[in-house]
Amino acid sequence: MRLHGVEPDNRTFPFLLQSLNSTPYLQSGKRIHAQVFLFGFDRDPFVQTSLIHMYSACGNPMLARQVFDEIAQPDLPSWNSIINAFAKVGLIHVAREVFDQMPQRNVISWSCMMKAYVMCGGYKEALGLFREMQMSDRGDGVRPNEFTMSSILSACGRLGALEHGKWVHAYIDKSGMKIDVVLGTALMNMYAKCGSIERAKCVFDNMGPSKDVMAWSAMISGLAMHGHATESLELFAEMIKCGVRPNAVTFVGVLCACVHGGLINEGKKYFRRMDEEFGIKPMIQHYGCIVDLYGRSGLISDAWKVVISMPMEPDVLVWGALLSGARMHRDVETSEIALKKLIQLDPTNSAAYVLLSNVYAKMGKWSEVRRVRDLMEERGIKKVPGCSLVEVGGVLHEFFVGDDSHPETREIYMMLDEIMKRLKMKGFVGNTSEALLQLDEEGKELALSFHSEKLALAFCFLKTSPGTPIRIVKNLRICCDCHDAMKMISKEFDREIVVRDCNRFHHFREGLCSCKDYW
Template sequence: MMRAVNPTLDYPILQLLQKCKSFTMLKQVHAQMITTGLILHTYPISRILLVSSSLSPLSYTLAILSRAPNPSIFLHNTLISRLAQSNLVKAALSLYDEILADPDLRPNNHTYPSLFKAFAAHQWFKHGQALHAHVLKFIYPLHDNFVQASLLNFYSRCGRVDIARYFFDQIMEPDLATWNSILSAYARSSGVSFSADPHLLDENTSSSLEVLNLFGRMQRSLVEPSEVTLVTLITACAELGALSLGIWAHVYIIKNTLSLNHYIGTALITLYTNSGCLGFARQLFYQLPHTDIFCFNAMIRGLAVHGRGREALDLFETMNQEGLAPDDVTMLAVMCACSHVGLVDEGRRYFELMTSFYGLEPKIEHYGCLVDLLGRAGLVKEAEERILTMPMKPNAVLWRSLLGAARVHGNLETGEVALKNLVELEPETSGSYVLLSNMYSFVEKWDDAKRVRQLMKEQGLEKAPGSSLVEVDGAMHEFLAGDRSHPRARDVYLKLEEMNAKLQEHGHRARTREVLFDIEEEEKEGALSYHSERLAIAFALVATDSCTPVRIIKNLRVCVDCHSSTKLLSLIYGREIIVRDRTRFHHFHNGSCSCLDYW
């Protein structure tokens, strides 16, 4: 007759169970648990289920559970959690089905979190929605923070930030993991990139601003940030160019002796390159204790968008010498480096080397970079041929890039072909029509320009407004073209009048050929002077010290007139002006620009 025992953590057999390294040893311990009666108790069964799930066949583990004298919901939850962690999601779901089929069992708040975590990892959105319905059925009303946090994380991982935010707002006192989950949700929905789509840039900006707002709330709740929190925060700062807060995060890492690992290192490199501080980024890169492919990619990309093409290619060669194999992102950054400084032959060569030497199949993004490279260099017809002969269907980004090149180089025929394809792919996007209309305006084909504008009107499309962000004293200020809503609008427009007068004194003549409308020259000059970056510069000149660099982020490509006037303003006011537009950086200093007028 088996004797009853009082199972505790100190019981010798349980201690032996934790030392099991093989299935054979597990079976021996299992036999002892049976002969001593330990197997009759819930807690020892839960322990052997955990060990068995990693050492024995699944059938053996399930047999242990099925022979338990009281296969409670606790035991089922224990095994479901372990199976889900081991990526045996189908087995975990089968066990969950057993719970639903057993009238003596009912799912509880410990049943679901591990399943939601597994679904999030696989991004099984429909499965998760079905499971969410079960939560509402069995646990309603839902007041369990653990379940709410698991739902938040699931929807976050599946890209549904709106639903994730709903669950976050239901949690009274979020812990660090919950804060990290919602911050990461917004960071993932943003992503740091230079995009040809101004609408996407606006969405990214909104998501990154929400990360900063939430982090402020997190600080007020006295929850200390972790490395995960700081990476998310720095990434958002990089998207916004919020340099002051990004530097605060860097200082926090140093003061709290947190590890400057490659995750934080990569985020900081991106922050500094995206904020125009290329020197800081270089310094940090060479101080990192360990640099991996992600660090190199961030640094190469940073050099590329700052127009340091040759330096970017040199760093790429250094990476090769250190034995790091490039990936898709590396090659995209390398080709971007070639594009921004007109290294056409080198760009073509690296594109061919992707397949022939590095064994990487070019993706549509690489073809897009190649088209951009050729288009910038005036090789519009070759760019068009590349699009027409590529192995995958061209997307709107490629046709928009071709249209932009056709506009810059006055190739109306190619521009019309590009627009035709763009309208088929994205009939609701206004930017394509605006590019073609500007092209017609540039060559003074006003009737054609009006025809395109009429087509936009018929489609109910409006031009995306120009928007510029400028950081002053740690706060981000946004200006739209012609904006008068800023609290210091009066000061801004007074400074703008002064700027325009000084520009005229120094011989600046507004470049009005690309203004969209067939209006008088004086009106065109007025329209140009109210562009968003001009207002942002005026505000920065009013609100900052005369030695402080002016840093601006713009959602559209810098126009020719703003580019020429900003060069002159940097000379007139003795200020360094750094403008990040949708594709690259322009460093204006002492009357010249780092792009050397190639953009």
């Protein structure tokens, strides 16, 4: 265009800047910015907003802010772009400061800020902002749209806040929003992550023939996560029959179904079909699933062969999968190797250090336990405290291991004591195999009784009527003792208990768990 002597106008630069949308284009963006000055469009609001958006997309919020500060009277798109610039690089507090300074906001402003909170793990803050938006709705007429609701549904799913999620679903229906593929998939994911796979299936079925590959993949993965392996694989077959071509994400869900169902032959078959039938080259996540599949089944040598033959370097997830199998089948040597590799790859991973200590503790190597603990102290690595979250009456309650901060702490501990006494009368013996402390058996049992999921469970017993399902979300892997206790509680008290830990869902019913005691 320039070679032909054609002069750019104020519309040229916004279109040109749109194409510079990732970090490698930053230098090109700066050169275009220089051309903006050269042709005198540096005060054009449309061009300025495009520059902010470009610097945001290229990961430089400081230059985006510099452009923003040069605008005498920023318009709404400019404000929204600068919020997005800070949110993208995780500067959530700065983004919120800018948001609070806005003279007026539109639905994009609110949605952008909520999405920023969700991206940075501020799920409660996202829900709080949504409530704030509802209140401002009465004053300035800003109503949430499909993008707003997708972010809020994601926050509900991450928190396991089913009541909140159901309310959001009702709000969507009441406001007449069309549940398209994007919103439908968000609803499915929310219900699946909140432990209600039946509702997720209902949303999926109501979406009709417009379902895309992401919707099918979300449902396949949801079923797999809940331990419904056969149903997940049947859905995959139905998807192929409907002419929807699977992608790499679909196969992660399919292989996870094989893992949770212990379907070794099926897992091998689907792994082959990926490349042979659909031309999808296996990624590291797929290899991780196969390692997990062999490991769970006790085929540790086969799992090792996969790790060694992978065309890429094994990552934290692959070594973690090998570790799970090795620990389950008491292969101490493999556990030790996998844990050392995990620490090598992620020196700040506190869970790996704790598990390595655990391996040594089981072997009675207390000097090695002390060495690992000293190493943690030396590197300033603190163990992540166990935290469990429950939703009762639409209110979220958080419990930490040994928590005494709840206003009803005394009643919670009394209830927990009553529950454990009843279990012991029925022959329950605490599983202290994973208690890391150098204590006697009684001391270990006492330490385990203060785990966050047990406190959350006792609180639910206090606050809900008999027969009501209990749903708990935990940040760490549920320990063997709590797992054994939950199984027995589900039978003795006739309560369905659903626990989502960092690995999967555990549905405890009538003394059994959906994970078949492997997680």
